[in-house]
Amino acid sequence: MRRICVFTGSNLGNRPEYKEAAQALGQEMVARGIGLVYGGASVGLMGVMADTVLAGGGEAIGIIPRGLFRREIGHQGLTKLYEVESMHERKALMADLADGFIALPGGYGTFDELFEIVTWEQLGLHTKPIGLLDTAGYFAPLLALITHASKEGFIRPMHTGIVIREQSPAVLLDRLVNHRPAITENIWLELPPER
Numbered sequence: 001m002r003r004i005c006v007f008t009g010s011n012l013g014n015r016p017e018y019k020e021a022a023q024a025l026g027q028e029m030v031a032r033g034i035g036l037v038y039g040g041a042s043v044g045l046m047g048v049m050a051d052t053v054l055a056g057g058g059e060a061i062g063i064i065p066r067g068l069f070r071r072e073i074g075h076q077g078l079t080k081l082y083e084v085e086s087m088h089e090r091k092a093l094m095a096d097l098a099d100g101f102i103a104l105p106g107g108y109g110t111f112d113e114l115f116e117i118v119t120w121e122q123l124g125l126h127t128k129p130i131g132l133l134d135t136a137g138y139f140a141p142l143l144a145l146i147t148h149a150s151k152e153g154f155i156r157p158m159h160t161g162i163v164i165r166e167q168s169p170a171v172l173l174d175r176l177v178n179h180r181p182a183i184t185e186n187i188w189l190e191l192p193p194e195r
Helices: 016-031 044-055 066-072 087-097 108-122 140-151 169-177
Strands: 003-007 035-038 060-065 080-084 100-103 130-133 163-166
Touching (some): 016 044, 016 169, 035 044, 035 087, 044 060, 060 066, 060 087, 080 087, 087 108, 100 169, 108 130, 130 169, 140 163
Parallel strands (some): 003 035, 003 100, 035 060, 060 080, 100 130, 130 163
8 A cells, every 4th residue: 555545624623632643643654654645735634644744754645626725725845736626636636646545533525525435435436445533433423324324225234334443543554454345346226116
């Protein structure tokens, strides 16, 4: 695994544990020679991830849409910063450059990126591992929603395990590196007959 794409917030959040987890993950990635692909900002947890990886001598690649450059404050010290035309192009390039994905705490953008990449795996468009670094139980409500959606018949049980959840960066990285995809082909969903 050469690079991991990290989805996380352009804010720091309200708990110091979030920043500490981003730093710990960045340090662990550098120690393993794994490069960072992320959204390209210099602020929030995104900036913490990039700064940590760069400080350790690692590779940090950012991808940012031109329209967000001023708002998110693109990081100027990265190994490489791609400026793209849209959020769609951003997510596609992030996916192309990465061998796996990890979500840290974040908001709508993080959820959007996470669920799009999970959907792509569900549809058989990729077989790259996807993890959650579940700091301070941040993702517990989201995982409860996934379980609920499955119980209600909207997510197949075989797809509820797409996302790997851990609280330790080292354990999460071990699981991603050793991941064997459960879904290896495009599975067409059969719709039930109308009632």
